[in-house]
Amino acid sequence: xxxxxxxxxxxxxxxxxxxxxxxxxxxxxxxxxxxxxxxxxxxxxxxxxxxxxxxxxxxxxxxxxxxxxxxxxxxxxxxxxxxxxxxxxxxxxxxxxxxxxxxxxxxxxxxxxxxxxxxxxxxxxxxxxxxxxxxxxxxxxxxxxxxxxxxxxxxxxxxxxxxxxxxxxxxxxxxxxxxxxxxxxxxxxxxxxxxxxxxxxxxxxxxxxxxxxx
Amino acid sequence: xxxxxxxxxxxxxxxxxxxxxxxxxxxxxxxxxxxxxxxxxxxxxxxxxxxxxxxxxxxxxxxxxxxxxxxxxxxxxxxxxxxxxxxxxxxxxxxxxxxxxxxxxxxxxxxxxxxxxxxxxxxxxxxxxxxxxxxxxxxxxxxxxxxxxxxxxxxxxxxxxxxxxxxxxxxxxxxxxxxxx
Numbered sequence: 001x002x003x004x005x006x007x008x009x010x011x012x013x014x015x016x017x018x019x020x021x022x023x024x025x026x027x028x029x030x031x032x033x034x035x036x037x038x039x040x041x042x043x044x045x046x047x048x049x050x051x052x053x054x055x056x057x058x059x060x061x062x063x064x065x066x067x068x069x070x071x072x073x074x075x076x077x078x079x080x081x082x083x084x085x086x087x088x089x090x091x092x093x094x095x096x097x098x099x100x101x102x103x104x105x106x107x108x109x110x111x112x113x114x115x116x117x118x119x120x121x122x123x124x125x126x127x128x129x130x131x132x133x134x135x136x137x138x139x140x141x142x143x144x145x146x147x148x149x150x151x152x153x154x155x156x157x158x159x160x161x162x163x164x165x166x167x168x169x170x171x172x173x174x175x176x177x178x179x180x181x182x183x184x185x186x187x188x189x190x191x192x193x194x195x196x197x198x199x200x201x202x203x204x205x206x207x208x209x210x211x212x213x214x
Numbered sequence: 215x216x217x218x219x220x221x222x223x224x225x226x227x228x229x230x231x232x233x234x235x236x237x238x239x240x241x242x243x244x245x246x247x248x249x250x251x252x253x254x255x256x257x258x259x260x261x262x263x264x265x266x267x268x269x270x271x272x273x274x275x276x277x278x279x280x281x282x283x284x285x286x287x288x289x290x291x292x293x294x295x296x297x298x299x300x301x302x303x304x305x306x307x308x309x310x311x312x313x314x315x316x317x318x319x320x321x322x323x324x325x326x327x328x329x330x331x332x333x334x335x336x337x338x339x340x341x342x343x344x345x346x347x348x349x350x351x352x353x354x355x356x357x358x359x360x361x362x363x364x365x366x367x368x369x370x371x372x373x374x375x376x377x378x379x380x381x382x383x384x385x386x387x388x389x390x391x392x393x394x395x
Binding site for chain 1: 268270272
């Protein structure tokens, strides 16, 4: 190395370190709240399905059911059934059919649809919370964060490379929703919620089961 | 203060410091040995007070809220553990300083009692830890503030302030007095 280059080495290394750290931060799907077991395992199932490991994915679904029941929580099937009842969908039935047929594509659609409904459940609850003055900002933030975590972990985590523009568009809507929640702007939040669900159905329709509410 | 013959702090004051140390040790042992039990207990008690914690009935949301209570309750026990050790140590030093000043016996006793009252301050953290699951964090903190932080923490601050002023005044007085030939 030429001696006159030496003084430049330290600043260049610092710049490289800074750029490296920034890139990591931009790439990471930071979770805002502790990851619920269901979300964590659904992500695991999706990753196995992506790698073509359908049998392992189905086995993991079985262990999730057991683990959640031991902890006194609703399993995947029970969660799907609960959401089906609330949103008049048939995700639980689809889950059973997909497992019985060992159909990886259908199983992926079930997981994405379940995530979409879980997000919708949080956002609907948040709309009601925004109208209630007794709800603390912290409680509202937890619900918004969770809805966002479901999106980040499942949709962004698995589709960001294939459809980066669509994921970015949805992230922008989620940013505006975050802001509306902070400002307690119920009307704006309602509009953004509709926009988000419509955009998700439009962009990720091929990954979701048909007939999901918008 | 005569460095050659250091006087011991008052027995009752030293005992109070040791007691606080003991409570601190006990809380440390409890949180070390029974952390999961404390978490589960806090969670169960919080679950019995859904309105306080604004539980929604949606399982994954409520899990986050309950986990937060389960994390924060033992965290306050840990704060009590740290503060009781720290305050016990600092107080025994302050009591030794008071015992070795040239103040009148009445002033020394008053200052020692005043400083020792501050030993009750860390129990505010324990109060938060115990009451957080049933009252919520903000209400538990207010209770601790009213019962411990303001009266005893305030007393401690004032006592330390008074000790500094009296000690400095005494030093100045000694400095101005002509030294015997």
